[in-house]
Amino acid sequence: MYRNYSVRTDLALEEKERFESDDVEIQGVVLEEEYDEEQEIRVTRVEIKTENGAKAMGKPVGTYLTIETPDLAVPDDESHRNISEKLCMYIRELIQKNRKEKEPEEDFSILVVGLGNRDVTPDALGPCVADHLSVTRHIVREYGKYAMGVEHARLISAVVPGVMGQTGMESTEIVRGIVNETHPDMVIAVDALAARNSRRLNRTVQIADTGIHPGSGIGNNRIGLTESSVGVPVIGIGVPTVVDAATIVNDTMENFITALESSESLRGVGEVLRSYNPGEKYEFVKELIAPHLNGMFVTPKDVDEMIHQISHTISEAINMLQTAG
Amino acid sequence: MYRNYSVRTDLALEEKERFESDDVEIQGVVLEEEYDEEQEIRVTRVEIKTENGAKAMGKPVGTYLTIETPDLAVPDDESHRNISEKLCMYIRELIQKNRKEKEPEEDFSILVVGLGNRDVTPDALGPCVADHLSVTRHIVREYGKYAMGVEHARLISAVVPGVMGQTGMESTEIVRGIVNETHPDMVIAVDALAARNSRRLNRTVQIADTGIHPGSGIGNNRIGLTESSVGVPVIGIGVPTVVDAATIVNDTMENFITALESSESLRGVGEVLRSYNPGEKYEFVKELIAPHLNGMFVTPKDVDEMIHQISHTISEAINMLQTAG
Amino acid sequence: MYRNYSVRTDLALEEKERFESDDVEIQGVVLEEEYDEEQEIRVTRVEIKTENGAKAMGKPVGTYLTIETPDLAVPDDESHRNISEKLCMYIRELIQKNRKEKEPEEDFSILVVGLGNRDVTPDALGPCVADHLSVTRHIVREYGKYAMGVEHARLISAVVPGVMGQTGMESTEIVRGIVNETHPDMVIAVDALAARNSRRLNRTVQIADTGIHPGSGIGNNRIGLTESSVGVPVIGIGVPTVVDAATIVNDTMENFITALESSESLRGVGEVLRSYNPGEKYEFVKELIAPHLNGMFVTPKDVDEMIHQISHTISEAINMLQTAG
């Protein structure tokens, strides 16, 4: 039941959907969905439990939570507070699951990493989240946790490592160096993602306890940001802000084939093309795409507004960790 | 000989190419090309001389100069100075052609308008050019032209009007108000453009004496910036920094049809599709594209570097107008 | 009872205080103060009612409201919402007072002008306020007021004119041009101010119905933004973000003189200096200050945080005008 092609997506949800469309159950992968009708928030939980499941999904064993809501793009303060609270709840769940030891609450420290390129709007999500955080590590270290007015303080620090074209270094090298020096218990890495489906832009947040993977994001990190590369557990928070050029061509081809099938004279071609599996079709499209389209991405015109709003919502969710539950 | 469809492009050069591919001469339109082999700069001059030519081209009567060079994206100071000098020479040509009267050199004043959205990287070209200009109007007005150390000073002023979603006003309203108040002899409007062909990104500058037209650029101004809308001649400087999503799908379809034709079993379909004219094909593609793709654009990942470099080169060209020839 | 020297301040409150310290009542000037103990907000109302009062105060006839609160600099969402509501209430009062005719509510339109230099942190307050506004003019004009979901819509537009060194034009020229073209009923101009007293930084907002005056602000506009210069009433909103270099030297001199008076051997000098009036002392200090200190300003290190927070609070107050009372 293997598939040796890859319609790459950073969202476990989209990976899973691909199989669903083939009516296939994948061993070792559990999918649960819940929908909060009042708040219009859909949460999908993909648990990859075994190495076989991981192989089939092309993603490591772990928990992938996807929060989808149209309100993520709507400028309404109350909605955003609700979403922040929900995101905080799920981040906390993954923190609890991945804490190495049962050390006392107050010692727990988190390094937030804002991945991506500050100077390219759709890639600036990570840096923007870091900009809006209330960091506390230096205050707690200087004045003690009581300076924070809470009983169990989290020590939050943050860094924007930049991208390789600006720094000459892999983000992973920078983060590993800082982790070795400042010893956080966990890393939360925030990155803008590329989605397969342009309908996901503006409305989706994925939280996973498997970190950020090679080739993820817009800037295509070559080395992942994971527990094995940086030394402490990494929770990855990703928001699709672009789709890649090949993807939108591929989507159009699907529509084209459907159109051919409904045409008297051309039905034959449609059927021939339909017989290709998704991977073959994607490869076919990639060949057709002019080579200079590689390295290009597709993004909405109001991307600046979207980055501004969503980064505030995610910062707020991380700030809420401070008042530890 | 009319064409009632529209494969929209902001570049007169691309409009003309469309006809060439059909082996058609257009009356009232003259095309000249020159190539500087040493500097690898190709200059194409499209002169639309008659209303018939304008109708066929879908662009007003005027002069459209396109400067193409791979060096526009290469970070080499000397190349950029050469390009700035060339751009300055052509801007000067269009200024001379459009000067209303033969008033003395020293009275000549230019308002530079940086169109586009400062907060969206590929649309920030105009604001970036304005940021790097050396404005002189206030100095000449306060201290006289001798303060500039030149004999024939140009009074250069600059404004970044912002986009409608930020200001609630059309750029044209803002510019017309400022023109009525400050009486420049001419406007130079700089804007990021959408190209049809992604190969043009990074390497093309168009200079035209017909201003900026409705629906041009990334932000889709609804009212043009032209002599008739602002009251003085408008020289438009445009650089393609994005292609629209429909365009890249369209390009791929072309390759697809070619591929079908060379396939034994599918040749028939290819031939049927080939018989469609470009407009029909484009409409077909637009229908296939999912509606949420409208309002999206395609841009290269290194767009920030590109905007940074090209905006400096264009600012430098306009600054060189100061030392009037 | 005239004073022909000038210890310049943009705050009417500080101008008034100067007289108070001399125990003088100024004819034609009324001062009222109220203090909300719970919210720690002090509101001072200076009404300059006559030309004589204007002469004595060095400020035009009109209403000057100063809102002072330590919470302006404290990052607490709820406090800021309270302050925004209070600011909105006072802006509304000045709008009502200055509306030319009793035209129906729904026709009322406001142009917000963000004065200052976007690239110099303490001068960026005006541009930041404009960035965070929800402009509505284009929506109401396109879709009618019902698109806003309110019964009496305000048409809000906004512009960031830039500073003369960037544009070559006076801000007033730009604003007058735009007013003539787009016909707002009123202008609200937001600017960063220089205060006399560094304790006012971070905690003070002045709202006045006399506009922005020549030499106000950090950038020293040479022409004011007033009803007589732009053609419609101008409400000025100012926040002190810097003090000028001469001011802090002057403050220190005051302390110095007091120190001298309490010293056995130096008492005589203190008394001689004390006999100078404030204007003489200020002139004396200005002579002592090295000439290269002119054009310099004093600002706190955390000025970026302060600008960020206060600009959001003021934007929010203006956005609240939308739901007209």
Place this chain on the structure above:
Amino acid sequence: MYRNYSVRTDLALEEKERFESDDVEIQGVVLEEEYDEEQEIRVTRVEIKTENGAKAMGKPVGTYLTIETPDLAVPDDESHRNISEKLCMYIRELIQKNRKEKEPEEDFSILVVGLGNRDVTPDALGPCVADHLSVTRHIVREYGKYAMGVEHARLISAVVPGVMGQTGMESTEIVRGIVNETHPDMVIAVDALAARNSRRLNRTVQIADTGIHPGSGIGNNRIGLTESSVGVPVIGIGVPTVVDAATIVNDTMENFITALESSESLRGVGEVLRSYNPGEKYEFVKELIAPHLNGMFVTPKDVDEMIHQISHTISEAINMLQTAG
């Protein structure tokens, strides 16, 4: 010959001047000056050779080069290229002096650290320099030094660590972590400095092989960036962009005392004050200054232009290291 007070300055030149004004020779400190009349560039070399010299100067043993030129603030490309070349020459000298071993040229790697706060204009010098660098480490590592088209490549990497209020970490922690991970042979740290004398703003660059010291710069790093704290030699490049508030008051007091001495009636006080030594006077002034003035700085109004130009000049100097001499 000790002095137990401190008129703090980040410039060794200013520290030395303080002694000169007292006509004192300091053992273990050598000062040389050269002046290029044509280019109007003055270079002062302070060599602190012994621990005694270090004690007297309040600065560690090492070489401090100060380059002063009015052209640093003048927007003339050719001047800036000359200055970049001169800066590059001196940086190279300090690199040669501090290279640990005689390893082959091509292995030499440098980490450039842009210290300071990107969001506060006068503190943004370091981040701006990093933004304009051409980093090469990743290219040389991937494609070999021949990809750079030079025989002896330098591997240049760069990082902007941010300030403690944004990151919760000391810059030194971040840099030490990255050094331990990526093993550069040397660090070049660029920072905006506070000067004692406001005449030095805009026109001075200090290059020293002793790194950046605690309390230096605008942001007041608490831990220095030196060979002992990060593990490899650190060359510090500093540019004064602010003076602190106490300093300008102090300067004015000097003028005040001079004025008193020339006054018939007040001469006595002037003489009493003159008998204070500089440290006593500075302490006196600090007491007089209102406490809320601490944490404030004085900066010129055109600081954005200045930062823009000077950061380009320094980036260019570091980029020139690439073509190793």
